[in-house]
Amino acid sequence: MSKFSLALACAVLAFGALSAQEAISHNSLFAVGDLSGKWTYRAETHFVRGDFMKQSRQLILRPALIYKLSKSIRLSGGLSYLYNASYEGGPFNTNEEINFWEQIDFSHQVGPIRFSHWLRHEQRHRESGYTERLRIRSRADAFLFEVNNTPVDLVAFNEHFVLTQGFKWQKMDQNWTFIGVQFPVNKHFMARTGYRYVALNRGISGQHLHTIHSWLIYRFL
Numbered sequence: 001m002s003k004f005s006l007a008l009a010c011a012v013l014a015f016g017a018l019s020a021q022e023a024i025s026h027n028s029l030f031a032v033g034d035l036s037g038k039w040t041y042r043a044e045t046h047f048v049r050g051d052f053m054k055q056s057r058q059l060i061l062r063p064a065l066i067y068k069l070s071k072s073i074r075l076s077g078g079l080s081y082l083y084n085a086s087y088e089g090g091p092f093n094t095n096e097e098i099n100f101w102e103q104i105d106f107s108h109q110v111g112p113i114r115f116s117h118w119l120r121h122e123q124r125h126r127e128s129g130y131t132e133r134l135r136i137r138s139r140a141d142a143f144l145f146e147v148n149n150t151p152v153d154l155v156a157f158n159e160h161f162v163l164t165q166g167f168k169w170q171k172m173d174q175n176w177t178f179i180g181v182q183f184p185v186n187k188h189f190m191a192r193t194g195y196r197y198v199a200l201n202r203g204i205s206g207q208h209l210h211t212i213h214s215w216l217i218y219r220f221l
Contacts, residue, residue, distance in 0.1 A: 022050055022211055022212075023050075023212040024049070024050050024057070024212070024213045024214070025048070025049045025050075025216075026046060026047075026048050026213060027046070027047045027048075027049075027215070027216045028046045028047075028215060028218070029046075030043070030044055030217065030218065030220075031043040031219075031220060032219060035065075038067055038068040038069075039065065039066070039068075040065075040066045041064065041065055041066065042063070042076075042078075043062075043064075044060070044061070044062040044063075045059075045061055045062075046058070046059070046062070048060075056085050057084070057085055058082065058083065058084050058085065059082070059083040060080060060082050060083075062078060062079070062080045062081075063078050064076050064077065064078030065077060065078060072106055072107050072108055073104065073105065074104070074105040075102075075103070075104055075105075076103045076104075076105070077100075077101060077102045077103065078100075078101060079098060079099065079101070080098070080099050080101065080122075081096070081097070082096065082097040082098075082099075084096070084097070095126065095127050095128075096126075096127065097124055097125065097126045097127075099123055099125065100122070100123045101121060101122045101123070102120070102121050103118055103119065104119050105117070105118040106118070112143060113141070113142045114140070114141045115139065116138075116139045116141075117136075117138045118135075118137050119135070119136050120136075120137075121133075121167075122134075122135065132163070132164045132166070133161060133162065133163055133164060133173060134164050135159060135160070135161050135162075136159065136160045137157055137158070137160075138157060138158055139155070139156070139157035140155075140156050141153050141155050142154045144181065147183075150183055150184060151184070152181055152182070152183045153181065153182045153183065154179075155178070155179070155181065155182045155192060156178065156179040157177075157178050158175070158176065158177050158178075159175070160172070160175050161174045161175065171201065172201045173200075173201055174198060174199060174200045174201060175199045176197070176198050177196065177197045177198075178194055179194050179195055180192060180195065180196075180213070181193065181194060188218055188219055189216065189217070190215075190216075190217040191216055191217075192214065192217070193212065193213070194212070195210070195211075195212060195213075196209075196210075196211050196212075196213040197209070198211070
């Protein structure tokens with residue numbers, strides 16, 4: 001990673017810290033294991049807190065089956081249970097969602113930069129009714145430096161959410177853009193933190209959120 005790239009990343013992170021409206025903590029647990037041949041399973045649990053960790057925001061449970069089609073391509077599917085809490089400045093009532101989803105992942109590397117992309121189709125059963133949505137994410141990772149033999153990576157991704165009806169594109173729902181750093185704490189824990197910009201298609205002018213978003217990811221298998 002060049003000095004220019006490192007300086008640019010630091011500048012973006014500094015801008016994010018100065019402009020952040022709040023800090024969000026995203027704590028995740030992953031259980032991953034082999035089934036047979038090219039089949040694996042993954043069980044995810046996510047706890048999301050906001051307002052500088054004062055508020056409980058969301059609980060997500062997401063079991064999935066994964067099939068390795070090739071070295072670069074994986075197919076997966078599963079269901080997600082979401083519990084969305086009410087909080088000041090957010091929804092007035094708690095609400096729940098169950099969605100079924102199918103996903104295709106593609107990964108590749110160009111020089112020192114590792115790229116990964118996925119497309120997910122969600123069938124969402126919510127208290128307000130049934131809807132469908134596409135989620136499209138592209139991510140890039142690159143090594144930055146080492147601290148006491150611990151590698152620190154630069155991570156950037158963009159995720160676009162589109163409301164659909166039977167694969168017919170309707171309108172944008174929201175978009176996330178993130179840039180930050182990631183490093184292993186030990187063989188099980190991974191930490192990631194950085195600046196996230198969220199554009200929501202709400203109302204005439206929409207909503208624009210600037211946050212410091214941190215993940216603590218634990219893999220126990």
